[in-house]
Each structure stands twice: as structure tokens, then as C-alpha cells.
Amino acid sequence: MMEKKIKSGKAILDEFFEEIKNDDQLDPETVSVIVGLYENGKLTDNNLNNSLLELRVEKEDGENK
Numbered sequence: 175m176m177e178k179k180i181k182s183g184k185a186i187l188d189e190f191f192e193e194i195k196n197d198d199q200l201d202p203e204t205v206s207v208i209v210g211l212y213e214n215g216k217l218t219d220n221n222l223n224n225s226l227l228e229l230r231v232e233k234e235d236g237e238n239k
Contacts, residue, residue: 203229
């Protein structure tokens with residue numbers, strides 16, 4: 175009988191963030207912001223909202239030039 179090894183929460187999150195880096199259906203800039211926050215230990219609601227807002231403003235400014 176095989177025992178299933180239970181992954182830690184951190185291992186599951188690490189795996190998830192590695193997988194989204196390679197997902198072609200996701201916006202690469204958005205993924206980069208989210209993964210960067212996670213890897214730097216700064217993935218909080220507030221930081222995520224602020225970072226995504228900054229990204230949105232940058233994209234809108236780029237389209238308006």
C-alpha cells in the first residue's frame with residue numbers, strides 16, 4: 175500500500191506560482207507582478223491591489239500616448 179505524502183501549504187503555493195509563470199493564457203505582466211510579490215513575501219491584499227492598479231495605469235498611459 176502506497177502512502178500519499180501530504181504537501182505543505184508552502185509547497186502547494188510554490189508549485190502554483192511556478193505553473194502560472196508558464197501559462198500562455200495569462201497576461202505575462204500581471205503574472206510577473208503577482209509572482210514577484212509572492213517571491214518577495216509581500217503578497218497581501220493591499221500590495222496586490224496597489225500593484226495591479228499601477229500596472230493598469232501604466233497600460234492605460236501607454237495606450238493614450
